[in-house]
Amino acid sequence: MVFLAINLSRTIANFAWGTLILIVFIILYRLLIRRMKKGRMSTEGFLVLHSLEEDPARGEVKFYMELSNDLHVKLTIYDTANTMQKIVKDELLTKGGNIIPFDTTQLENGTYYYEAKTDVQKTSKKFEIKN
Numbered sequence: 001m002v003f004l005a006i007n008l009s010r011t012i013a014n015f016a017w018g019t020l021i022l023i024v025f026i027i028l029y030r031l032l033i034r035r036m037k038k039g040r041m042s043t044e045g046f047l048v049l050h051s052l053e054e055d056p057a058r059g060e061v062k063f064y065m066e067l068s069n070d071l072h073v074k075l076t077i078y079d080t081a082n083t084m085q086k087i088v089k090d091e092l093l094t095k096g097g098n099i100i101p102f103d104t105t106q107l108e109n110g111t112y113y114y115e116a117k118t119d120v121q122k123t124s125k126k127f128e129i130k131n
Contacts, residue, residue, distance in 0.1 A: 044069060045119065045121070047065050047066060047116060047121065048066040049063075049065045049116045049123045051125055051127075052125075055128060056127070057127055057130070058129075059131070062099045062100065063114060064098070064099050065097075065098050065100075065116055066097050067093055067095050067098065070094055071092070071093060071119075072093075072118065073091070074087065074089070074117045074118075075087070075116050076088065076114070077115075078115065079110065079112055088100060105131055107129055109129050109130050110128070110129060112128070113125065113126050
């Protein structure tokens with residue numbers, strides 16, 4: 001007959017050491033993640049400017065953008081030589097999706113850019129007008 005002897009104090013000590021090593025590992029991992037995020041910009045004040053559904057554009061087009069928060073946005077249209085600018089919208093827009101209509105018959109046929117600008121971001125897209 002074989003007897004199995006369990007050393008209870010040794011089992012408790014091994015469990016305590018394992019728990020301590022796991023806690024130290026978690027703390028070091030969280031410090032590493034915090035250090036890696038330190039130089040990264042927050043995207044809280046950013047917007048997503050979508051491309052036009054119809055390109056080349058004709059008649060009325062709808063500029064669509066998504067905002068993560070309420071932001072003051074300036075939407076402008078300018079030509080390729082950057083000599084002409086037309087301000088479409090310059091106001092506070094609400095969080096979520098925003099559709100801004102624009103009549104392209106106000107401009108001549110050609111290639112243009114539309115640009116959305118906030119306090120922390122400027123993004124633009126190219127489009128063509130053929131009325």
